[in-house]
Amino acid sequence: MPINVKIYSTPACPWCMRLKQFLKENNIIYQDLDVSTNQPASEEMIQKSGQMGVPVSDIDGNIIVGFDKEKIKAALGL
Amino acid sequence: MYDLIIIGAGPAGITAAVYAARKKMKSLVVSKDIGGQAAWSGEIENYTGYQFITGPELAAKFEEHLRKYDIELKENEGVVGLKKEGDIITVTTDKGSYEARSAIIASGKRTRELNVPGEKEFKNLGLTYCATCDAPLFPGRDVAVIGGGNSALDATLQLMKIAKHIYLINITSCLGGDAIMRQKVEASEMVTVLNNSRVSAVSGAKMVNGIKVKREGQEESLAVGGVFVEIGLIPNSEFAKDIEKNQEGEIKVNNRNETNIPGIFASGDVTDVPEKQIIIAAGEGSKAALSAFRYLSEHRF
Numbered sequence: 095m096p097i098n099v100k101i102y103s104t105p106a107c108p109w110c111m112r113l114k115q116f117l118k119e120n121n122i123i124y125q126d127l128d129v130s131t132n133q134p135a136s137e138e139m140i141q142k143s144g145q146m147g148v149p150v151s152d153i154d155g156n157i158i159v160g161f162d163k164e165k166i167k168a169a170l171g172l
Numbered sequence: 173m174y175d176l177i178i179i180g181a182g183p184a185g186i187t188a189a190v191y192a193a194r195k196k197m198k199s200l201v202v203s204k205d206i207g208g209q210a211a212w213s214g215e216i217e218n219y220t221g222y223q224f225i226t227g228p229e230l231a232a233k234f235e236e237h238l239r240k241y242d243i244e245l246k247e248n249e250g251v252v253g254l255k256k257e258g259d260i261i262t263v264t265t266d267k268g269s270y271e272a273r274s275a276i277i278a279s280g281k282r283t284r285e286l287n288v289p290g291e292k293e294f295k296n297l298g299l300t301y302c303a304t305c306d307a308p309l310f311p312g313r314d315v316a317v318i319g320g321g322n323s324a325l326d327a328t329l330q331l332m333k334i335a336k337h338i339y340l341i342n343i344t345s346c347l348g349g350d351a352i353m354r355q356k357v358e359a360s361e362m363v364t365v366l367n368n369s370r371v372s373a374v375s376g377a378k379m380v381n382g383i384k385v386k387r388e389g390q391e392e393s394l395a396v397g398g399v400f401v402e403i404g405l406i407p408n409s410e411f412a413k414d415i416e417k418n419q420e421g422e423i424k425v426n427n428r429n430e431t432n433i434p435g436i437f438a439s440g441d442v443t444d445v446p447e448k449q450i451i452i453a454a455g456e457g458s459k460a461a462l463s464a465f466r467y468l469s470e471h472r473f
Contacts, residue, residue: 107305108212111228130308146309146379147296159296164248 097170099124100152102139109161110149116163120172174200174272175473176464177263179251180408182208183450184440185278186234187457188464193241195465200272201238202246202265207231208280209405209441210450214304219451230450251279251411256433259471273473274464277412277423277431277438278457281405281448286318290374291401298380299399303327307400312336315398316383318371320344324402325353331400332362339394340365341385343403374399407442418444429460435471437463 099117101124103110117124129136129148143150143157151158153169176192178185181203192199205211213227222230238245246265253264254275261275283301285291291299300306303317307330315335317327320342331338340347340357345367347354357363372391373384382395407421416424416432423431423438425445431438439445439460440453 104305104308106214107302108214108227109302109305111226112207112211112231115228115232136309140309145296146298146306147300147302148305148309 097122098152098154099170101126102129102135102143102148102150102152104128104130104148107148113149113151113161113166116161116166120170122170173260174198174270175274175468176200176461177202177261177270177272177275178278179203179254179263179275180208180278180280180440180442181206181238181245181247182278182280182440182453183210183234184208184280184442184453184457184460185276186238187454188276188278188439188461189238189243190241191458191461192464193243195461197461197465197468200244200246200270202249202251202263202270203279204248204250206235206238206247208453210234212302213450216450218449254412254436255414256435259435259473261435273471274435274467275437276429276457276460276464277409277415277436277442278440278453278460279408279411279442280453281407281441283401284404284406286371286374286401286403288371288373290376294374294376294380294399297378298376298397299374299401301401303330303400303402307331307334310335310398313397314395315339315400316341316371316394316396317400317402319402319404320347320349320367321402321404322349322353323404324400325349325357327400327402328357328363329353332357332360335362335398338363339396341369341371341383342367343370344368405441409442412436420444428463429456430463435464435467437467 127135156169175197176199178201211231249265314337316339318341369387372386375382422444425443429437437460439456441448
């Protein structure tokens with residue numbers, strides 16, 4: 095089953111880059127939402143995660159704050 | 173029993189591991205993360221061989237180089253203890269305990285915290301330690317930047333493009349940092365610099381809505397919707413209880429990267445080496461590995 099992965103990020107954030115790098119290495123297709131320019135996405139991120147730090151991953155409804163490799167791996171079933 | 177345990181996998185630890193692997197030392201790398209501070213640096217333009225590279229890209233290159241060798245790596249493991257008994261060095265982590273003949277401390281530095289009420293509660297709820305990451309989430313708001321050095325100035329300059337008004341809370345009598353950045357900040361009408369000022373509390377409801385600032389014995393409240401903490405770094409050296417450190421907690425090393433305990437070496441930003449740079453940390457890591465190799469040879473381990 096394909097997994098639905100959404101990444102809420104900002105352009106210069108090093109952890110966001112690491113996260114996206116990690117997903118690419120593992121051939122995971124994701125939707126990247128730039129919360130610095132996309133206001134609705136920014137509000138959605140704050141509402142979903144209850145906080146304001148980036149990156150936030152939404153993996154099939156599983157909300158993970160930060161580049162938490164272990165949690166992200168588990169949510170992706172890697 | 174390992175020949176060498178390397179604590180940390182930033183530029184210093186990874187370079188030490190590569191050198192150790194090439195000397196055929198049986199080594200273990202234990203680290204919370206890979207890349208260290210380099211992984212959360214923005215743009216790097218002074219690492220020889222790369223005219224321009226981002227921190228995450230350079231960290232990925234380091235990791236790729238590390239994984240080219242058969243080096244045992246324990247990631248997501250924090251070191252809590254280090255001791256030497258006889259010739260055996262024991263490294264204790266939050267997950268286990270490992271023994272070796274030698275060790276290199278390359279655990280780097282971490283962001284310094286304010287240690288005031290409200291800081292922990294509002295972390296990521298309007299209080300952040302990464303302006304580069306989170307500043308874009310504060311458009312049109314009044315915010316506070318805490319600090320007076322280059323990182324605080326850099327955060328302020330970034331916020332000048334995004335926020336409404338910026339209070340720069342500086343503990344000393346005048347701002348430090350590079351003159352070019354300082355002049356831009358001081359010239360901006362968007363920025364109010366409060367010198368001789370110390371943050372005493374962070375307040376809010378669901379999100380941050382203010383800070384308390386102490387200045388010349390007076391305490392005043394400032395209404396802000398964002399707090400950016402940029403007050404420098406502290407060394408990750410607490411676990412090294414028997415190791416000699418300077419006043420800042422940096423591990424004292426000589427030019428062979430030896431600490432006060434034979435067989436235990438240190439390198440990179442966790443040490444008192446003058447200048448903290450990625451390339452210096454990498455160079456120091458290689459020196460520490462070669463010193464460890466020499467130590468093992470001399471003791472015929």
